[in-house]
Amino acid sequence: MSAAAAKGCPDWKGYRMSLKERAEKYRQSLEHKHGWEVELECGQCGYRGMPTYTGWTPKYATGFGKSPTIFAVLKCARCGSDLEAEASSKLVKMFSEVEIPHANRRILVSFMVYALAMAVVAVLVAIFAGGLWWLVPLLLLTPSCMLIPLFNKRVASIRATCECGDADYIFMGMLGRAYCFRCSNCGRLLKLRD
Numbered sequence: 199m200s201a202a203a204a205k206g207c208p209d210w211k212g213y214r215m216s217l218k219e220r221a222e223k224y225r226q227s228l229e230h231k232h233g234w235e236v237e238l239e240c241g242q243c244g245y246r247g248m249p250t251y252t253g254w255t256p257k258y259a260t261g262f263g264k265s266p267t268i269f270a271v272l273k274c275a276r277c278g279s280d281l282e283a284e285a286s287s288k289l290v291k292m293f294s295e296v297e298i299p300h301a302n303r304r305i306l307v308s309f310m311v312y313a314l315a316m317a318v319v320a321v322l323v324a325i326f327a328g329g330l331w332w333l334v335p336l337l338l339l340t341p342s343c344m345l346i347p348l349f350n351k352r353v354a355s356i357r358a359t360c361e362c363g364d365a366d367y368i369f370m371g372m373l374g375r376a377y378c379f380r381c382s383n384c385g386r387l388l389k390l391r392d
C-alpha cells in the first residue's frame with residue numbers, strides 16, 4: 199500500500215497501474231498467432247507452394263461485408279513477388295462457407311439481448327421520470343460497455359480448444375469483421391466474431 203492509500207486517499211497511481219496490467223493481460227488473451235500455412239499460386243511467375251512469411255503488419259481499417267484483410271506479409275518463394283492479392287482470394291475461398299460456431303453465436307446474441315434490454319430500460323426511465331433521472335440511462339449503459347471485454351474474452355476462449363485435442367490456431371486474416379483461423383495441427387478452419 200502506498201503512502202497516499204495509507205492516508206485514506208484514493209491511490210490513483212496504483213489503480214492506474216493495475217488497470218494497465220489488466221489491459222495487458224486482456225490484450226494477451228486476445229492476441230493472435232499470426233502466420234500462413236497454406237499454399238498459394240504466384241500471379242507473377244506461376245510458382246505454386248508455401249509462400250515465405252516475413253511477419254505481419256497491423257491494419258486498422260477492417261473491411262466491410264466479406265472483403266478480406268490480410269495482415270501477413272507473404273512473398274513468393276521463387277520470385278519474391280508480394281502475394282497479398284493471392285492470399286486475399288485464397289482466404290475468401292477457404293472461409294466464405296465456414297459458419298461461425300454456435301458457442302460464438304450464443305455469446306453475440308446474449309450480449310445483444312443484454313445491451314438491448316439496458317437500452318429499453320434506459321429509454322423508459324428517460325420517458326417516465328423527470329428531473330435528473332435522464333442520467334440513469336447513462337449509468338445503465340456504462341456497465342454494458344464494460345462487459346464488451348468480457349464477451350470478447352469468452353469469444354477468444356473458443357479457440358483454446360480444437361477437435362484434434364491440440365489446438366494451435368494460426369490467424370490468417372479477416373473476412374469482413376470475422377476473424378479467420380486455421381488449426382496448425384489438424385487444418386480445421388475456425389471463423390469467429392466478437
Ligand SMILES: [Zn+2]
Pocket residue numbers: 240241242243244245274275276277278279
Ligand atoms: Zn513468384
Ligand SMILES: [Zn+2]
Pocket residue numbers: 360361362363364365366381382383384385386
Ligand atoms: Zn486442431
